[in-house]
């Protein structure tokens with residue numbers, strides 16, 4: 001179904017060595033906003049501050065007349081209204097979601113695309129029907145190994161006209177521990193248009209591209225899905241010709257609540273001398289979080305931060321903090337997360353052509369003012 005529209009669509013490319021952020025990247029950055037980092041103070045990101053990424057247009061959708069179909073290799077195809085989904089038993093999950101392109105604009109050379117720095121992450125409480133229950137109700141056929149999710153948005157990407165579509169292995173879709181949800185509610189209210197109204201998939205622990213918004217169709221099939229967003233986009237590649245590895249779960253990352261107060265243009269932080277706390281949040285989709293370490297000397301030495309207990313929200317970020325006595329002068333503050341598989345954030349960029357999964361440690365420039 002993916003058609004080719006070659007001439008009018010921009011191919012993927014890397015920025016030239018000294019090339020600044022251009023007009024096309026600016027246009028994307030103005031549509032797709034990140035979460036202001038001071039909002040890291042909130043355990044659940046307040047409405048409107050959750051980051052947004054939309055490949056094409058936000059579809060104009062009304063709940064009336066919306067149907068979610070479940071079909072393909074199933075014994076009882078379903079066609080459900082939003083009301084029928086809302087009547088089903090619901091689960092609420094607190095989920096930290098991060099765009100796979102988070103950190104892309106810090107890479108050298110820079111893949112030209114949505115130019116995120118580190119702010120494409122947020123946490124919401126999603127309520128909806130476990131996908132597993134819908135697949136069981138439809139009687140997903142034995143032997144079927146893949147589930148394809150289609151959104152109502154439509155566009156062209158690198159010459160390919162398409163609906164936004166992604167797939168998951170059937171085993172993941174059916175796994176009670178994977179907690180995949182068809183959500184109709186975000187933070188206790190209907191989904192806002194930009195977050196997928198009236199229905200979206202939520203795939204906890206995975207980068208955001210898996211959580212298909214404006215979900216209208218779920219198709220069970222035997223063969224792997226080879227559509228654009230699965231086979232061409234969202235793959236780790238060093239060279240354009242490679243098949244590459246698929247982008248899946250979120251790498252570990254820690255971010256700092258910006259200390260003190262900012263300079264308007266440079267965003268350099270100013271603090272007053274004396275004792276204070278460095279704080280932030282950290283997460284990993286690959287495994288549970290194990291530790292966060294902090295450096296106040298640009299990575300020369302590291303101290304373990306105090307990590308908030310994991311609690312019941314296994315898919316959500318965790319707060320961490322560390323006391324610091326700031327002395328006058330310039331400081332570079334850094335934090336790095338490690339998960340229980342021993343995956344630690346790198347201090348050298350993990351580069352790939354798409355600019356995915358760049359969890360290079362964050363460096364925050366802080367100027368501590370003189371006392372008084």
Ligand SMILES: Nc1nc2c(c(=O)[nH]1)N[C@H]1C(S)=C(S)[C@@H](COP(=O)(O)O)O[C@H]1N2
Pocket residue numbers: 050051052053054055056097098099100150151152153164194195196207208209210211212213214
């Ligand atoms: N239908 C559809 N679903 C989509 C997208 C999209 O463009 N269309 N973008 C994906 C990407 S790349 C991300 S990071 C998340 C962002 O979700 P949010 O905007 O609710 O934060 O949605 C995903 N789901």
Ligand SMILES: [Mo]
Pocket residue numbers: 053098099100101208209
């Ligand atoms: Mo994304």
